Amino acid sequence: MYPVILNLKNKPVVVIGGGKVAARKIKGLVRSEARVTVVSPSLDPSIDLATINWVPRTYQPTDLLEACLIFACVDDNEINEQIQLDASPTQWVNVVSNKEVADFYNMAVLDYDGLSIGISTNGVSPSRAKQTRKQLEIWLKEQNEV
Numbered sequence: 001m002y003p004v005i006l007n008l009k010n011k012p013v014v015v016i017g018g019g020k021v022a023a024r025k026i027k028g029l030v031r032s033e034a035r036v037t038v039v040s041p042s043l044d045p046s047i048d049l050a051t052i053n054w055v056p057r058t059y060q061p062t063d064l065l066e067a068c069l070i071f072a073c074v075d076d077n078e079i080n081e082q083i084q085l086d087a088s089p090t091q092w093v094n095v096v097s098n099k100e101v102a103d104f105y106n107m108a109v110l111d112y113d114g115l116s117i118g119i120s121t122n123g124v125s126p127s128r129a130k131q132t133r134k135q136l137e138i139w140l141k142e143q144n145e146v
């Protein structure tokens with residue numbers, strides 16, 4: 001794995017599926033000012049319609065054409081894997097239901113006092129990454145109190 005921090009401002013990103021996991025990924029994408037299109041028949045209520053372009057239907061391969069990053073967030077791993085196969089080899093696909101076929105992983109991110117700290121377990125244990133983010137935040141706050 002090769003860690004980077006991406007400048008996604010105005011970059012076209014497509015998210016297939018609009019459920020709970022998609023909502024978490026979309027939050028970070030909107031914060032980074034990416035141009036986010038979501039293809040999904042339904043949307044989680046936490047997704048703010050004003051921040052995305054919603055295509056209210058099921059996935060079609062042509063949905064991928066313009067995107068530099070693709071998030072396959074459907075609750076059906078077969079469809080997610082098909083999305084990875086439909087993408088061009090020059091596109092980057094995050095497959096939320098199968099790390100073996102994903103081109104990249106998201107990190108747990110702690111933004112603290114001008115720092116952005118990304119935590120990865122290289123796909124092994126996302127819940128450990130989340131737990132470590134929380135512990136690190138407590139530790140950093142304690143350091144600042146002394």
Ligand SMILES: C[C@@]1(CC(=O)O)C2=NC(=C\c3[nH]c(c(CCC(=O)O)c3CC(=O)O)Cc3[nH]c(c(CC(=O)O)c3CCC(=O)O)/C=C3\N/C(=C\2)[C@@H](CCC(=O)O)[C@]3(C)CC(=O)O)/[C@H]1CCC(=O)O
Pocket residue numbers: 024025094095096097098099100102104105106107108109119120121122123124125126127128129130133
């Ligand atoms: C860090 C975080 C960032 C984010 O999502 O932005 C993130 N997952 C988070 C939460 C979380 N994910 C899961 C649970 C349920 C508990 C559990 O099973 O552990 C929880 C906990 C929760 O939801 O509370 C389940 C899960 N996750 C993946 C699979 C599929 C697989 O492993 O193949 C399955 C099984 C699905 C199933 O059973 O079907 C896959 C991935 N999840 C990753 C990232 C990438 C590797 C990160 C790394 O290297 O550590 C990777 C490979 C791809 C990706 O999604 O990018 C975010 C915490 C953000 C935060 O709070 O800070």
Ligand SMILES: NC(=O)c1ccc[n+]([C@@H]2O[C@H](COP(=O)([O-])OP(=O)(O)OC[C@H]3O[C@@H](n4cnc5c(N)ncnc54)[C@H](O)[C@@H]3O)[C@@H](O)[C@H]2O)c1
Pocket residue numbers: 016017018019020021022039040041042043044057058059073074075076077079095096097126
């Ligand atoms: N990577 C992670 O962080 C992580 C964490 C937990 C679960 N998961 C995985 O993510 C998957 C999705 O979980 P969820 O909780 O978001 O599910 P969910 O049921 O909340 O959302 C699924 C979404 O997919 C949409 N959808 C269904 N068929 C579609 C199609 N053909 N085209 C486009 N959209 C379609 C639905 O309308 C819905 O919006 C789970 O199956 C699980 O394997 C991943």
